[in-house]
Amino acid sequence: MVFKIIDATLNDVADIVKIEQACFATPWTEQGIRESIENENTRLYLALINGEAAGYMGVQIFSGEGYVTNVATLPEYRRQGVARALIERALQNEMEFLTLEVRESNFAAISLYQKLGFERVGVRPRFYRNPDENALLFTKYKD
Numbered sequence: 001m002v003f004k005i006i007d008a009t010l011n012d013v014a015d016i017v018k019i020e021q022a023c024f025a026t027p028w029t030e031q032g033i034r035e036s037i038e039n040e041n042t043r044l045y046l047a048l049i050n051g052e053a054a055g056y057m058g059v060q061i062f063s064g065e066g067y068v069t070n071v072a073t074l075p076e077y078r079r080q081g082v083a084r085a086l087i088e089r090a091l092q093n094e095m096e097f098l099t100l101e102v103r104e105s106n107f108a109a110i111s112l113y114q115k116l117g118f119e120r121v122g123v124r125p126r127f128y129r130n131p132d133e134n135a136l137l138f139t140k141y142k143d
Helices: 010-023 030-038 082-090 107-115
Strands: 004-007 042-049 052-062 065-073 097-103 119-128 133-141
Touching: 004 082, 010 030, 010 042, 010 052, 010 065, 030 042, 042 082, 052 082, 065 082, 082 107, 097 107, 097 119, 107 133
Parallel strands: 065 097
Antiparallel strands: 004 042, 042 052, 052 065, 097 133, 119 133
């Protein structure tokens, strides 16, 4: 499957809201997404398949350090490489490393992160809500 990864703009807010609502128990608000797009330290990438939004990813970059805010793929596009394509795009930014949190029960995402070279570096107890769950911290250092 061929993906087109674009830099999200304010024109893409509705698509990102749709993805958030389909993927998360506590989705970001439309205003929060707008603010992220307008933030000079944040990059939001949107994955398109046949012109339709399939997933998105947010990355904040400060002083060469990258922090993933979200990676989400609509259920009908999961396990087709959307998240991989988004992460690979994010890794093209100039930064020394990229760090993210993931629910400890999200085995598919953990497997993907490990395949992409991320290493587990810690745990945030009770980080997630609905349901309450620990977050595992993963980091990938750039070569």
